[in-house]
Amino acid sequence: MEESEISNQKSAITMNLYDRIPNNVNLSEDKKLQRALEKWLPNYIDWWREMGPDGFQEKDVWLRTAVDVGSEGWAHFDYVKMPDYRWGIFLEPPQPDAKVGFGDNYGRPAYQEVPGEFRNALRRIIVTQGDTEPASVEQQRLLGKTCPSLYDMRNLFQVNVEEGRHLWAMVYLLHGYFGRDGRDEADALLERRSGNPDKPRILEAFNQPCDDWLNFFAFTMFTDRDGKYQLSALAESGFEPLARTCQFMLTEEAHHMFVGDTGLGRVARRTAQLMKEGDVRELGGIPLDIIQKYINFWFSYSLDLFGGEISSNSADFFAAGLKGRYKEQDQYSEHTATNEIFNLAVVEDGELKNREVPLRNALNEVLRTEYVKDCEKGLARWNKVLNDEGRSERLFLPHPRFHRHVGEYAGHSFDIAGNLISKEEFESRKPEWLPTIEDREYVRSLMHPVYEVGKIANWIAPPAAGIKGKPFDFEYVRL
Numbered sequence: 001m002e003e004s005e006i007s008n009q010k011s012a013i014t015m016n017l018y019d020r021i022p023n024n025v026n027l028s029e030d031k032k033l034q035r036a037l038e039k040w041l042p043n044y045i046d047w048w049r050e051m052g053p054d055g056f057q058e059k060d061v062w063l064r065t066a067v068d069v070g071s072e073g074w075a076h077f078d079y080v081k082m083p084d085y086r087w088g089i090f091l092e093p094p095q096p097d098a099k100v101g102f103g104d105n106y107g108r109p110a111y112q113e114v115p116g117e118f119r120n121a122l123r124r125i126i127v128t129q130g131d132t133e134p135a136s137v138e139q140q141r142l143l144g145k146t147c148p149s150l151y152d153m154r155n156l157f158q159v160n161v162e163e164g165r166h167l168w169a170m171v172y173l174l175h176g177y178f179g180r181d182g183r184d185e186a187d188a189l190l191e192r193r194s195g196n197p198d199k200p201r202i203l204e205a206f207n208q209p210c211d212d213w214l215n216f217f218a219f220t221m222f223t224d225r226d227g228k229y230q231l232s233a234l235a236e237s238g239f240e241p242l243a244r245t246c247q248f249m250l251t252e253e254a255h256h257m258f259v260g261d262t263g264l265g266r267v268a269r270r271t272a273q274l275m276k277e278g279d280v281r282e283l284g285g286i287p288l289d290i291i292q293k294y295i296n297f298w299f300s301y302s303l304d305l306f307g308g309e310i311s312s313n314s315a316d317f318f319a320a321g322l323k324g325r326y327k328e329q330d331q332y333s334e335h336t337a338t339n340e341i342f343n344l345a346v347v348e349d350g351e352l353k354n355r356e357v358p359l360r361n362a363l364n365e366v367l368r369t370e371y372v373k374d375c376e377k378g379l380a381r382w383n384k385v386l387n388d389e390g391r392s393e394r395l396f397l398p399h400p401r402f403h404r405h406v407g408e409y410a411g412h413s414f415d416i417a418g419n420l421i422s423k424e425e426f427e428s429r430k431p432e433w434l435p436t437i438e439d440r441e442y443v444r445s446l447m448h449p450v451y452e453v454g455k456i457a458n459w460i461a462p463p464a465a466g467i468k469g470k471p472f473d474f475e476y477v478r479l
C-alpha cells in the first residue's frame with residue numbers, strides 16, 4: 001500500500017493507516033483530539049514496555065494488524081516487533097439513520113453525543129471495559145517465558161497487542177466524548193496495575209494471577225468470553241460511537257476465545273492420550289481433575305463480571321438505550337422489555353426461594369445466561385475430544401451459583417451443583433473444587449519453554465492447523 005490514504009469503497013470510510021495513530025475516524029480533521037491522543041501515545045508505549053510481554057519486545061512476531069473494518073480481509077499478517085505494532089482507532093462504518101434500538105427512547109435517532117443525564121454512567125461503563133484490556137496484558141506478561149510452542153507464544157502476543165488496541169478504542173471514546181474527565185480517566189487506565197494492592201484494576205477477575213498456561217487458556221476461554229458478551233450488549237448501544245467501536249472489537253475478540261477454547265481442548269486431548277499410557281502425573285501431563293478445577297475457578301470469577309442478578313443499573317442502562325441485550329435486534333421482536341417478569345432463585349431465611357423480578361432489573365442475568373449457553377458449547381467440544389480419545393470421563397461447568405463474589409449468591413456457600421451448603425462444608429470441600437496451592441505448583445512445574453520451531457511441550461497436543469494457512473512448524477516468533 002503506497003497511498004497514505006486508502007479509500008475503502010465497501011465501507012465508504014477512509015482508512016488513515018499511515019498517520020501517527022492509524023485510524024478511520026478522520027483524526028487529522030480534529031486537531032484538538034489528535035493532539036490529545038498523540039500526547040497519550042508515548043505514555044501508552046512506556047506502559048507497554050514496562051508491563052507488556054516480558055523479554056520478547058525486540059523479537060519479530062508474526063502478527064495480524066487491523067488495516068480495515070468488516071469481517072473480510074480486515075487484517076494484514078507480517079513480522080513485527082511488538083512496540084512497533086500499529087495500534088489504531090477503528091470503528092465500524094456508521095449506519096445511515098441509525099436509531100436507538102431498545103428502551104424508553106426506542107426508535108428515536110441514535111445519540112451522536114453523550115446524553116447529559118447518562119454521562120457519568122456511560123463514562124463508568126467505558127472506563128470499566130477499558131480497564132480490563134491493559135489488565136489482561138499485565139496478567140499475562142510473563143507467559144512468553146514458559147510457552148509450550150512458538151505457535152502458542154505467537155497467539156499469546158497476538159491477544160496481548162489486540163488488548164492494547166482495545167484500550168485505544170476505549171481511550172478514543174474517553175478523549176473524544178468526555179472532555180477533561182475523559183482525559184483524566186485515560187491517564188488512570190495506564191496507572192492502575194493488575195494485582196497491585198494500592199492501585200488494583202477495577203474488576204476482581206483482572207487482579208487474579210494468570211501465571212501459567214492452563215490459567216491463560218481458561219482465562220481466554222471464560223474471561224475473554226465475558227468480554228464478548230459485554231461488547232455485544234454495548235454494540236447494540238444507542239450511543240453510536242460506542243456501538244461502532246464495540247462492533248469492530250468483537251471481530252478481534254473471536255481469536256482470543258479461539259485460543260482459549262482450542263488450548264483447553266488440546267490440553268484435554270493430551271491428558272486423554274497420556275491416560276491410556278499410564279499415570280498422567282508420572283507422565284508429565286495435567287490430570288483431568290486439575291483441568292476441571294481451573295474451569296471452576298475461571299468460570300465462576302467470569303460470571304461475577306456480569307454484575308448483580310438484580311440490578312437497577314442494568315434497568316437504567318437499558319431504559320436509556322445505552323446497553324442492550326445480546327443480539328437485541330436479531331433475537332427479540334419487543335424492545336422495551338417493560339411488562340415481562342423474570343424468575344430468579346434467591347436466598348431468603350437460609351433457603352433458596354423463587355423471586356419475581358421485572359425483566360429490566362434482571363438483564364445482567366439474561367446476558368449471563370446467554371454466556372453460560374456459549375460456554376457449554378466449549379465443554380461439548382472438549383468432551384468430544386475426550387470421547388474421540390476413547391475416554392468416558394467428562395468435563396463440566398459448575399452451577400452458576402457456585403463460588404460467587406458478586407450478586408445474590410455472594411456471601412452464601414453453594415456446592416458445585418448449586419445446592420446451598422454451610423460455609424464450613426464449603427471450606428472443607430474446597431480442595432475438591434478449586435485449584436489448591438499444590439495443584440498450582442504442580443501445573444507450574446510443567447511450564448518449561450519450548451522455543452524450537454515445530455516442537456511442543458509434553459502436556460499439550462499440537463493444534464489441528466496453524467495460523468492463516470501457515471503450518472504448525474512455521475517460525476511464528478524469530479528468537
Ligand SMILES: [Fe+2]
Nearest residue numbers: 133163166227
Ligand atoms: Fe479486549
Ligand SMILES: [Fe+2]
Nearest residue numbers: 224227253256
Ligand atoms: Fe480479548
